[in-house]
Amino acid sequence: xxxxxxxxxxxxxxxxxxxxxxxxxxxxxxxxxxxxxxxxxxxxxxxxxxxxxxxxxxxxxxxxxxxxxxxxxxxxxxxxxxxxxxxxxxxxxxxxxxxxxxxxxxxxxxxxxxxxxxx
Amino acid sequence: xxxxxxxxxxxxxxxxxxxxxxxxxxxxxxxxxxxxxxxxxxxxxxxxxxxxxxxxxxxxxxxxxxxxxxxxxxxxxxxxxxxxxxxxxxxxxxxxxxxxxxxxxxxxxxx
Numbered sequence: 001x002x003x004x005x006x007x008x009x010x011x012x013x014x015x016x017x018x019x020x021x022x023x024x025x026x027x028x029x030x031x032x033x034x035x036x037x038x039x040x041x042x043x044x045x046x047x048x049x050x051x052x053x054x055x056x057x058x059x060x061x062x063x064x065x066x067x068x069x070x071x072x073x074x075x076x077x078x079x080x081x082x083x084x085x086x087x088x089x090x091x092x093x094x095x096x097x098x099x100x101x102x103x104x105x106x107x108x109x110x111x112x113x114x115x116x117x118x119x
Numbered sequence: 120x121x122x123x124x125x126x127x128x129x130x131x132x133x134x135x136x137x138x139x140x141x142x143x144x145x146x147x148x149x150x151x152x153x154x155x156x157x158x159x160x161x162x163x164x165x166x167x168x169x170x171x172x173x174x175x176x177x178x179x180x181x182x183x184x185x186x187x188x189x190x191x192x193x194x195x196x197x198x199x200x201x202x203x204x205x206x207x208x209x210x211x212x213x214x215x216x217x218x219x220x221x222x223x224x225x226x227x228x229x230x
Contacts, residue, residue, distance in 0.1 A: 004162075034217065043206075044163070044220040093162045095218070108218055110155070110162035 002028050004096050006111035013084055014119055020080045021114045023094030029074035030096035034108065035067070038091040050077045084118040091115050122146065122209040128225040131201075137194040139224050141207030144188040151210045152183060153218065154192045156203040156226075163206065163220075166192065197228045 003026040013019050023033060031052050036044040048058045048069055056069035066088075068080040077096075081088055093113040097106050124142040131137040143152060151170050155163040167174055167181045169190070174181045180193040194201055206223040210216045 002165075006162075036220075043222050044157075046217060046219060049215065049217065091160075095162075106216075107153075107165055107168065109165055113160070113162045115160075 002098050002109040004094065004109045004111040006094055006114050008114060009112060010115045012117045012119065015085050016083055018080055018082045019084055019116060020078055021092055023077045023111055025075045025096040028098050030098065031074065032097040033071055033077040034095040035069060035079050036093045036095065038093060044093060081116065086118045089116055089118045122211060123207045123221055125207050125221065125224045127222070128227065130227045130229055131197045133199060133228055133230045134196055137197040137201065137226060137228065139192040139205050139226065140189065142189045143209050146187050146209050150212060152190050153208045153210060154181065155206045155208065157206070158203045199228050199230060202226060202228045
């Protein structure tokens with residue numbers, strides 16, 4: 001099966017600092033990766049779509065200058081939460097789409113998530 | 120917005136089949152139905168997907184009605200480890216085939 005990893009799994013940081021989260025597709029190449037955020041007792045909310053070699057596309061209401069996304073290779077995307085504040089504390093989950101055509105049958109696989117706590 | 124409607128929660132006895140319904144009455148002809156589940160504090164796990172025909176894999180079966188307006192995910196022999204939130208998602212082409220999650224169904228498997 002397709003495997004997506006995230007690092008770190010858990011991070012605690014001080015308010016005002018930046019945190020980088022890595023997402024890797026381990027056994028397939030992913031032209032497109034996605035970043036989601038999940039608050040307690042809520043569903044996943046899509047933050048942005050990341051395409052290899054191009055700028056990310058952010059969903060409405062997501063600050064692109066606060067959540068920096070880089071998709072430098074076909075197996076790695078990073079999310080940097082800049083100047084983190086307590087309200088950014090959440091469960092961040094990445095997903096990689098297997099395939100390159102963006103067709104509706106191409107399956108997305110999810111990472112295990114990163115729990116961020118900002119003090 | 121999610122294009123699907125699912126019951127908020129369901130209970131199932133261990134060892135019995137779990138049948139999780141999903142309504143997607145506005146689905147278009149070329150939009151796939153995907154099922155994922157999320158066990159507490161983990162990332163979603165892919166289960167199965169389908170377009171028109173019924174599908175089966177090692178995890179589950181997906182039954183799609185002929186008019187494609189609803190589907191049912193079947194876990195043939197539920198175990199306690201199947202307790203999770205199950206999401207039925209329609210991949211919408213006009214939204215770039217992104218997966219938009221609804222609230223899902225909380226399935227509780229009980230011994």
